[in-house]
Amino acid sequence: MTTTATDAGDPAQPLLRLRGVTKTYPGRRGAAVTAVDGVDLDVAAGGIQAIVGYSGAGKSTLVRLVNALEPATSGSIVVDGVEVVGLPERRLRQVRLGIGMIFQQFNLFESRTVWGNLAYPLQVAGVGKAEQQRRISELLHFVGLPDKAHAHPRHLSGGQKQRVGIARALATSPKLLLADEATSALDPDTTQEVLELLKRVNAELGTTIVAITHEMDVVRTIADNVAVMEKGRVVESGPVYDVFSAPRQPVTRRFVRTVVDDEPDAAALAALRERHPGRLVKLELREDGPRQADVFGVLSRRQVPFALVYGGIEEVRGATFGNLTLALDGPSAEVDAALAELRDVVPLKELA
């Protein structure tokens, strides 16, 4: 499964290219556990790739294979032209200098000040003292914490900690930033703040981001492309709008439903039935589909009274789409005629 390139970079040369990536752990009593199962994925340079899945889907393991914090069992992982699988530890350290990583629990060094935290990767990279100074000051300004240089992490709020985490991950100017549930420990306001910062990292520094998350809101806010993982496999992937507007897999539908209403489930449908005597139909409105005026125009012309009973219009990556469930009243002949005409205009599903 491949995802198309976004704006920057040559689509023929993705920054990150996974082919048949598999990770198995020796399980108890000899039964091996497969955490990641034959994943193919391309991430274009300059893009933001989200990987979503429930806990245990293998997404956290997958991202750790990319910088080889854990070695892949088989397959190929090429980061910026370098094959990571099978690389000896010493060479891996070199590759890791070009890959930043941020974490759900921030993982800041409590024994160091903010300054000391940012200095660490620079010291590892062998950057000179003067250059360290310049770079740290630059990073602190970029993440908006110039006054916190000498604070210890324990005195920072969660959002500030993650901003330090981001600054630290960017210290060596990596081309790729791995974000492992970077906002999952933050409240909604702080989440937005950190997501805005990640967008800036991507837009202003051109850093490619691979973001692991179980929050669809994160995907909707920042990602260009999304891959959905289940039981170690990527079951669906593509541009965020496509996946959101037409989820194919049940797991994807469940995820999409957490941010945008799809069609009512059995319980919701039963409740709607009690309140609305008419027929229930679900319409799919898409950015490139019919205009709402055309859809509702048909119903008005046919003089079919209707009520909007479920769903809504959402905005994803600047494009709108909606899933609307309508209750149609009136004589069944009229309704049938209206539905027949509507079917030509818009994807429509009658809910039994």
Place this chain on the structure above:
Amino acid sequence: MTTPSVLETRLGELWPDIWHATGETLVMVAWTMVLGGALGLLLGLALYLTRSRGLFANRVVSAVLNLLVNFFRPIPFIIFIAAVQPLAREVVGIGIGMRAAIFALILAAMFGIARIVEQSLVNVPPGVIEAARAMGASRLRIALTVLVPEALAPMILGYTFAFVAVIDMTAVAGLIAAGGIGNFAQVYGYRQYDTAVTWVCVLILVAMVQIVQVVGNLLANRILRR
């Protein structure tokens, strides 16, 4: 010879000897904490790093180190100091006296401190180590520049605990004629029924322990509060 009454004491004439014995104890404790502390740190790091999922995970080394520590650590020091006498003769050239005692103290302290260091390191969040690895740091660099600093506060409290235990152990050093305030209390206080001398020695030991504990707590709190 009649038994002296409680009120009869040679305390007045013994003061110079008491200070001398106190000095001997301080010398033994200092050597033990410096060398035993350093060796214990290394052994403790080795115990921690070779554990399964550790940075240098190695089943065999881990098993051997654990066996070694578990074998020597439970031996009461009064027996340990006698048992290592032959080894002391080989290494420091003499089986009795302060040098032999310091040798035994260093060994015993090393095994005890190793476990204390290991326990402190276990409490460092694994995510912090992961972050350092993700930055491309080598495993040795992580051990020395991340693990030890991150575990410093509990380690200082652990070393304070070990310090007090070592002061306690030096009291046994008299067994091989190494001197020290603990030995002085036994020889001139307990065996001479000179309660005043015994209690002066006790108070000196208590003062040492108190000073060490207060300083240790201060240091640890300072690190924890930053």
